[in-house]
Amino acid sequence: KMNDLVLKHYPQYWDVYNSFRRNIQRWDAIRYLILDKFGGVYADFDTECLKPLEGLLKDQKCCFSFEPEVYQRYYKSVPFYFNNAFMASIPGHPFMKKAIERVFYYDPSWYNAQDVLGTTGPLMLVHLYQGYEDKENIYLIPPELTSPITRKEGVDIMNGNITDEIEDKLKDAYAIHYFFSA
Secondary structure: HHHHHHHHHHHHHHHHHHHOOOHHHHHHHHHHHHHHHHHHEOOOOEEOOOOOOHHHOOOOEEEEEEEOHHOOOOOOOOOOEEEEEEEOOOOOOOOHHHHHHHHHOOOOOOOOHHHHHHHOOHHHHHHHHHHHOOHHOOOEEOOHHHHHOHHHHHHHHHHHOOOHHHHHHHHOOOOOOOOOOO
């Protein structure tokens, strides 16, 4: 259970964890805590793995997936945008620890409904990465490998309408993020 993880391994964050105004903020925080404590791969429920990830993650210690290029333009406050829908990390990676510190340096008075991305989500990660000194030890996965399609193309796939263009986008993919929660 999420609460048990926080209470057992990160009790210093319990009060802040409970002060988050939206559940998505707690779910974002839990992703980072799990990867910090246990390591492994985190993928949103709307992600489909197409082939084994060993080739993608071999020798990598901390990874985040870029979003499709068409989605990059939505976030004008940053020069690029990666998500927290597909992440991988070894236990205790320094960047994951910094993400946790940032997430739990939270004051509910800062919150507005539009700022979940910036308080616990991908925009927080991107801003953190921009100031991170050891960038060469973080692998930013190209979108064609884990987020090769848009939400509309995901709907097309689910409806059995797989065009040659979609097939071409999937040829190198290890996984598909369908963006169904967006």
